[in-house]
Amino acid sequence: MLKGFKDFLMRGNVVDLAVGIAIGVAFTTLVGAFGASIINPLVASIGGGNDMGFGFSITGSAASFVNIGLLINAIIVFVVTMAVIYVAIVVPVQKMQSLRSTAPGVDEPEAVPEDTALLREIRDALARRP
Numbered sequence: 001m002l003k004g005f006k007d008f009l010m011r012g013n014v015v016d017l018a019v020g021i022a023i024g025v026a027f028t029t030l031v032g033a034f035g036a037s038i039i040n041p042l043v044a045s046i047g048g049g050n051d052m053g054f055g056f057s058i059t060g061s062a063a064s065f066v067n068i069g070l071l072i073n074a075i076i077v078f079v080v081t082m083a084v085i086y087v088a089i090v091v092p093v094q095k096m097q098s099l100r101s102t103a104p105g106v107d108e109p110e111a112v113p114e115d116t117a118l119l120r121e122i123r124d125a126l127a128r129r130p
Helices: 001-012 014-047 069-101 113-130
Strands: 055-059 064-065
Touching: 014 069, 055 069, 064 069
Parallel strands: none
Antiparallel strands: 055 064
């Protein structure tokens, strides 16, 4: 069981996942600060107040205030985060994979037709019989 766990850790997928989480946390912190310092004041200025933001109150109390400004801020932060991750990570990785797959001197094996593969399986099965 420990050997299987060690093999799982050494595959590299866990390291990639840990790096991805670290990058995600860093981007979330950065974009959260961007939202708190730039987007929130802009949305609050449209709504008319900095105390409660942009929204409406269901009843007269502050506890029932529906803050639409926070929702707008969260959507903007999400879109900016996804755009940064796409531009900074996904596009370069796709470009590297396309360059790697079309690199000169790297030949992909020919695809064997299905009927030929089936005939080979039958031949091998017959060869194994006593």
